[in-house]
Amino acid sequence: MKILFLAHRTPYPPNKGEKIRAFHFLSHLAISNEVTLVYWVDDPRDLSHTQFLSSVCRGPVLPVRLNRWGAMWRAFLALLSGRSFTEGFYGGSRFQRAVDKALRSGPFDAIFVFSSAVTGYAKHIPAKCKIVDFVDVDSDKWGQLAEASPFPVSWLYRREQKYLCRFEIAASRWASQSVFVSSAEAELFRKNGGVGSIGYLPNGTDLDLRRLPLGQLPFHAPESDRSVPLSGPKLIFVGTMDYYPNVDAVRYFAHDIFPLIRQEFPDANFEIVGRSPTKAVRSLSRLEGVRVVGEVAEVRSYLIQADISVAPMRIARGVQNKVLEAMALGLPVVATPLAIEGIEVRDEVEVLVATDCERFAHQVVRLLRDADFRKGMTKRARNKMNQCYNWDAIGAKLEQLLGSVPASDLPVSAVSQVSAGQSGA
16 A cells, blocks of 8 residues: 655654654554655754654655744744644645655555644545544644633634634545544544544553663663752653643642652652753752753653652643553553543552642652552553553554555454544443
8 A cells, every 4th residue: 555644743753742653653554555754854853864764664755844933934824814823834835845746656545644734735635545643632732721821822822722623623524534542532523523534543652661670671771860869769750841731740740749749758859851841840950859851862761760650731632651651661650630631541540640739749659658559550550551552453453444454354343433423432
């Protein structure tokens, strides 16, 4: 099968949520299909990955540099013309020329669009199958940001929510399949007005690595920063640290939750790991016991040395990969309800959930004090990851959607779908 894969960002390296999903889908499709890849490059450093991506895909790989100032200008013009900011930002003639170049190699059997931001390029391309992986309902995320922002920023966010929602619904009208990361996202999209075949494919996680003694690690473990005492319990948050929901989460934890934990465990430490920490995030390092690590070469080397992964999200959409990865590594997780939305886990069984700062601190302290309970919960969590979040199984479901695997070769339940008139399970 000949597939055109369009992405709004370089689908490599798999070191953050959307890149993890995009890379695994791309690499799985490329195993048995000829894939042509066209994608925006919003970070110049990602151009170094072109050769590797070319080795993954059998077809051409066409990166398109995103000029941020030009994209902002297009976004401004989109606002004036009654379109969403997102449409303008990712709608450029250079990308269209790359798509046209790809089309000159002949017709495609299928088109896979990763993110609603680049759906406009696929609308008029003839193909038997067109799959749009929205991942999350992005328009709803803008609504959440509006709730947390003052006027007039909140007005701009509300406007983006309205116009992006209209854009998303329009894409669902011509897509063969609209795909989301969870049944909750798929159901929300249907309620917002999405039409046609609406389904979901969950994110997966790497189940090959458990938490091991430092001497047995398959990669170099980092040395501790001597300026911060790390002899006590270590709590960790992982994420891109210029992304507002993550910034809000670590500030909330550091200021409102962590001091309560240190009342019980005065030597507790809180590590913030992730690229591009903002000034507000970096300033947290002034707090006792807080260490802002920033970008690292191997996130898992920090996760496996931690005692608890915290996910105190107050703004979130879709599935939090930080939660999946921690559970797959055997690291206990304490999270807010938003952080586990869309993940098939149960409070008090595979994860601990807290709705306020006092309860969150209590759950962390509880795990630190009860080693047997912590061990049992992490074992159940890893079993759940193995059952429901295996990339190979998810890739097989994706191929079924594309029609490259006969439906008779997979169980009837292989594809979870929420069509118009149906509810997601």
